[in-house]
Amino acid sequence: MNIRDVAQRAGVSIATVSRTVNRIPTVNPELASRVWKAIDEVGYLPNTQARALVSGRSRMLGLIVSEITNPFFPELVQEFENLAVAQGYEVLIGSTNYDPARTESLMRRLLQRNVDGVAVMTFGVEEELVKKLVEREFPLVFVDAGPDLPNIHLVKVDYAEGIRQGVQHLAALGHRSIAFISGPLSQRSPVARRDAFVRSMAELGLAVSAGHLVEGNHTMEGGISAMERLLELPELPTAVMCSNDMTAIGALHALYRTRYRVPDDISVVGFDDIHLAQFALPPLTTVQMSCRDLAAAAVEGLRAGIEPDHPKHGRKEWQISTRLVVRRSSAFPRGSLPALVGSNIANGPIE
Numbered sequence: 001m002n003i004r005d006v007a008q009r010a011g012v013s014i015a016t017v018s019r020t021v022n023r024i025p026t027v028n029p030e031l032a033s034r035v036w037k038a039i040d041e042v043g044y045l046p047n048t049q050a051r052a053l054v055s056g057r058s059r060m061l062g063l064i065v066s067e068i069t070n071p072f073f074p075e076l077v078q079e080f081e082n083l084a085v086a087q088g089y090e091v092l093i094g095s096t097n098y099d100p101a102r103t104e105s106l107m108r109r110l111l112q113r114n115v116d117g118v119a120v121m122t123f124g125v126e127e128e129l130v131k132k133l134v135e136r137e138f139p140l141v142f143v144d145a146g147p148d149l150p151n152i153h154l155v156k157v158d159y160a161e162g163i164r165q166g167v168q169h170l171a172a173l174g175h176r177s178i179a180f181i182s183g184p185l186s187q188r189s190p191v192a193r194r195d196a197f198v199r200s201m202a203e204l205g206l207a208v209s210a211g212h213l214v215e216g217n218h219t220m221e222g223g224i225s226a227m228e229r230l231l232e233l234p235e236l237p238t239a240v241m242c243s244n245d246m247t248a249i250g251a252l253h254a255l256y257r258t259r260y261r262v263p264d265d266i267s268v269v270g271f272d273d274i275h276l277a278q279f280a281l282p283p284l285t286t287v288q289m290s291c292r293d294l295a296a297a298a299v300e301g302l303r304a305g306i307e308p309d310h311p312k313h314g315r316k317e318w319q320i321s322t323r324l325v326v327r328r329s330s331a332f333p334r335g336s337l338p339a340l341v342g343s344n345i346a347n348g349p350i351e
Contacts, residue, residue: 001046010038020058040331060090061302062110062118062279064103068095070218070246072291076121079295087299096122096183117141117302120140121294139305141298144189153301154317155294157190161198162287162322163241165202166269169285169324170239171204175333179212179237181226181247190218193243193271212237215295216247223250233260238333240267245270252280252329263331273325282328289322336341 003021007014008190012031019027027035038044058183065073073095079090094106094115103122111120117139141153154174170178180197183190194213201208213231216222223246230237233253244246248270255262262282271278273288283333297318 006038006044008040010175021142027144028078031265036208042309055274058114058116059088060092060113060115061299062107062113062115063091063093063108063119063298064106065093065120066122067097071142071242071276072244072246072272073121075275075291076295078139079292080119080298083295083299087303091297093309098122098187101163106232111138121298139302141301141305143294144192151305153305153315155297155301155320156313156317157189157294157320158322158347159192160196160199160323162271163193164200164210165322165324166241166271166285166287167197167200167204169207169326170241170267170269170330173239173330173332176206177235177333178206178208178213178232178235178239178241179214179270180208181214181216181223181230181240182240183216183247184195185215190243195243206260216243216250218244218246220246220250220253220272223247224254225250227251227254231255231260236260236266239269239330240266241269241271243271244274245274248286248329249276249280252282253302254283262329265328265334267333269330277325285327285330287322288325289320291318 003017005015007230010031012018012035016027016031017035020032020074021039063077063079063080068077077093079204081093084091092108092110097102097105103120107118107120119141121143129284139151141155143155144157167178178201180194182194185194187193191259198208198213211233212230214226216226223242226247227240227250232239239253240248240252248268251268254261255266255268258267268284270284270286271289273286277284297320300312301315301318304310304315307313
């Protein structure tokens, strides 16, 4: 079946079919509906390569993420693809495993596939490559930070407010000895989260000892290792905040092997609110960073750079808010009066 069969079936011109398939917004909605119905009925498959040659656009978006093993990123990929497809774009996806050389290689491969724009939801893209792309007016979206150049769009996550909410939650429960497990400090996002933690503690007049700032790598294994280092301290902190949920789940696993119980002996708070967080034991208190909001901002940022008639064409930044989700992994610090009262209520009177 070809485009002529579709036009005949829908009772429209070949030009109308072509404009509909290329999603030209000026096509009459009723005619477009007839065309799409005819396409389904005859089983027509548009030649996307031919359309790209004619229109100069492939209607494909590139998405680069840090890793696929962290559940946060498959959730992000799914939301990004759902939103892109609903707006007439296909998606090509690559993961870097935090390797700058692999990031650059992925970017070049996506360009070879003639994508219309790329959302870089990771770090480590060579600035010289970015400048060359900007010279070609190629749309790029970065998360958190990127070069201040034309056609660069930024999705900025409010880490500071999310971390502040987590610290204030623990402080309100009575915690004063709070540790923080960061991600790899060679990357901007983990540094931003760690610095936000230190500032939030200072705002409350709470000191952070050097031993309570432990570097992880945003994996469960890294969370286990970091928690084991905290367990070696002369005195265990009463609470631990983690730079992401995978780290926090690793910390829960490390504590499960010991005599310490969460949250009776130590509270644990994560960051991201991945789907798995609510099924951890105990369910994880965490800071939610919506994958859907992140994906929506990235797709809209790319479209704003690709489509001259997009309502937000020229906009440079999109802000992503965060919020605390309180579950069962945080409670009053061990030895405090509220904790003892709660223990007495749970276990009955002490004789």
